[in-house]
Amino acid sequence: MEIFIAQLISGLALGSIYVLLVTGFNLMLLVAKIIQFAYPQIVVVSMYTCWWVLKLTGNKLIIILAGVSVSIILSLLSEPIFRKISSIEGVDINASFIASMGIAMIMMDIMSHSINYGFPVAFSPDWVGGNIFGYGLITVSKGQLFALLGGIIAVLIFFFLLYHTNQGRFFRAIAENRFAACLVGIPIIKTSIFSYLIVGILGGFSAILFSMLIGSASPWLGEFVALKMLAVSIVAGLGNLQGGLVCGLLLGIIEAMAIGYFSGSWSNVIAFAVMLIVVLMKPGGLFGIKI
Amino acid sequence: MSEVTYYFLGFAGIYVLMGWALYLPYRVGQLNFLIVACMAITAYFGGFAAREWGWPFIVILIIGILFGATIAFIFSLAIGDAPCFTVVIVGLTSVFIVKTVIENWRTLGGTIGFFHIPGPNNMLAIIYSLLFLVGLLVFRIDHSRWGRAASVVFIDRDVAVTLGVDIKKLGMFFQIISCSIAGMAGILDAFLVKSLSPEFFTFSMIGYLMCILFVGGYTTMWGVILSAFFLQGIPLMFPSNIASWRLVIYGALLVIIILLRPEGLITRKMLWSIKIKSPRYITN
Numbered sequence: 238m239e240i241f242i243a244q245l246i247s248g249l250a251l252g253s254i255y256v257l258l259v260t261g262f263n264l265m266l267l268v269a270k271i272i273q274f275a276y277p278q279i280v281v282v283s284m285y286t287c288w289w290v291l292k293l294t295g296n297k298l299i300i301i302l303a304g305v306s307v308s309i310i311l312s313l314l315s316e317p318i319f320r321k322i323s324s325i326e327g328v329d330i331n332a333s334f335i336a337s338m339g340i341a342m343i344m345m346d347i348m349s350h351s352i353n354y355g356f357p358v359a360f361s362p363d364w365v366g367g368n369i370f371g372y373g374l375i376t377v378s379k380g381q382l383f384a385l386l387g388g389i390i391a392v393l394i395f396f397f398l399l400y401h402t403n404q405g406r407f408f409r410a411i412a413e414n415r416f417a418a419c420l421v422g423i424p425i426i427k428t429s430i431f432s433y434l435i436v437g438i439l440g441g442f443s444a445i446l447f448s449m450l451i452g453s454a455s456p457w458l459g460e461f462v463a464l465k466m467l468a469v470s471i472v473a474g475l476g477n478l479q480g481g482l483v484c485g486l487l488l489g490i491i492e493a494m495a496i497g498y499f500s501g502s503w504s505n506v507i508a509f510a511v512m513l514i515v516v517l518m519k520p521g522g523l524f525g526i527k528i
Numbered sequence: 529m530s531e532v533t534y535y536f537l538g539f540a541g542i543y544v545l546m547g548w549a550l551y552l553p554y555r556v557g558q559l560n561f562l563i564v565a566c567m568a569i570t571a572y573f574g575g576f577a578a579r580e581w582g583w584p585f586i587v588i589l590i591i592g593i594l595f596g597a598t599i600a601f602i603f604s605l606a607i608g609d610a611p612c613f614t615v616v617i618v619g620l621t622s623v624f625i626v627k628t629v630i631e632n633w634r635t636l637g638g639t640i641g642f643f644h645i646p647g648p649n650n651m652l653a654i655i656y657s658l659l660f661l662v663g664l665l666v667f668r669i670d671h672s673r674w675g676r677a678a679s680v681v682f683i684d685r686d687v688a689v690t691l692g693v694d695i696k697k698l699g700m701f702f703q704i705i706s707c708s709i710a711g712m713a714g715i716l717d718a719f720l721v722k723s724l725s726p727e728f729f730t731f732s733m734i735g736y737l738m739c740i741l742f743v744g745g746y747t748t749m750w751g752v753i754l755s756a757f758f759l760q761g762i763p764l765m766f767p768s769n770i771a772s773w774r775l776v777i778y779g780a781l782l783v784i785i786i787l788l789r790p791e792g793l794i795t796r797k798m799l800w801s802i803k804i805k806s807p808r809y810i811t812n
């Protein structure tokens with residue numbers, strides 16, 4: 238029972254980061270109408286930035302600002318590329334997926350060539366932090382607590398923005414019907430750029446929480462996270478924000494349980510196998526496609 | 529023939545096969561990365577059967593093709609008519625599951641790899657003979673009733689259904705053919721290199737195959753041939769310090785081609801203008 242509770246806490250912490258990632262991914266899908274497969278790579282680049290700034294300064298506020306800024310900059314830099322792709326006549330959403338795969342390949346190769354000779358980087362114990370609570374096998378680390386609380390707060394703020402502000406109304410209108418939103422005077426491009434900004438902020442926070450939770454980063458982390466993010470999004474139903482919340486948390490719990498009860502290297506296989514079975518049984522997603 | 533030329537021609541031929549394996553299901557709008565999982569499974573099966581059981585090449589090749597077809601048939605029962613991204617995720621998860629299983633299976637060499645695979649010496653002749661046969665098959669499919677139906681599905685699924693096209697059956701057909709070709713490519717790869725590593729079947733390979741299909745052109749079967757040879761030649765064309773950045777080059781090519789020429793280098797219009805009838809160029 239102790240293992241179960243310990244892994245549940247760990248799973249919820251991991252799941253809340255997946256929720257952040259899937260929420261950002263779905264926002265891009267709904268508002269900008271793109272499949273941003275390179276989003277997790279942006280998160281990994283932000284993690285590397287945090288590691289670098291941590292080494293240079295050790296100041297936590299500067300680390301957070303640097304991580305979030307890099308994520309915002311990279312997210313905004315990709316906007317003109319995707320806007321151009323969306324404006325090409327005859328291309329569909331697949332084109333954005335293909336281009337984002339290209340961007341992901343570029344970022345992954347640059348990280349594997351240029352940073353720390355391609356070797357994974359480890360964050361200092363000062364950043365990751367030790368256990369703040371312990372009872373038998375049940376422990377709660379600082380990283381887990383921050384990931385859980387940070388994830389919940391970020392998602393709450395995001396949903397407040399979505400449902401209680403004018404900008405959120407614009408997002409939902411564009412997601413519902415882009416043409417009609419344009420007719421009633423909603424600034425499509427400005428709102429789309431704002432969505433990239435929000436996604437950048439979410440990505441930056443994901444990077445900070447991820448680095449505190451797992452304590453390391455590698456160039457290949459992005460492809461694993463991208464796969465999980467896309468899988469969660471499809472299992473939940475593409476563009477389904479509420480479904481993404483449930484499935485993101487579930488993936489974190491399944492993965493943590495697999496780590497707790499099976500050998501480490503098999504944990505990803507179990508998580509992927511569960512998602513594969515769900516996708517095969519319900520190709521349209523558990524909660525329905527929203528695009 | 530120098531070793532470099534031998535492997536360049538060998539790999540280019542295998543990647544043309546894999547490019548066609550990706551091209552066929554994309555005719556109905558599905559990006560089927562299950563082909564990479566099939567390639568990995570049959571490559572390891574082929575290597576193991578040849579080294580440990582001493583099976584002849586031709587038997588292994590036939591079983592490899594059947595393996596690919598069977599895997600695709602089972603999966604296509606569920607995703608034959610699934611949307612593009614459902615097929616994408618099924619393929620990606622399958623690749624990572626297969627890769628992890630291979631890495632943890634000591635009999636197959638685990639992360640170290642599987643070496644000393646015996647096999648025929650005239651691999652280039654075998655690869656290009658099979659390439660010719662598969663090319664004929666793809667050409668025939670493209671110009672058949674199935675090919676025309678696929679063109680309609682790609683443009684508008686609803687219209688295809690109205691016209692009486694069975695989308696699920698069509699998707700299943702293309703997925704089975706594509707995975708059979710990938711099964712064949714896996715066997716050829718194992719016997720060409722005579723060693724295998726799970727690191728070969730990763731995201732980079734998927735990206736590379738995407739590059740082959742979309743840079744060459746996804747609307748005709750000819751684009752794959754052009755881009756497979758061109759992209760395979762990049763490490764040979766540039767000095768090693770630049771060639772080691774080939775993923776950056778492939779990624780940049782993908783982005784540039786989508787921005788400037790979304791249908792790829794060889795398009796149906798281009799073929800039509802030089803009087804090669806392409807099945808996807810629909811006129812009234």
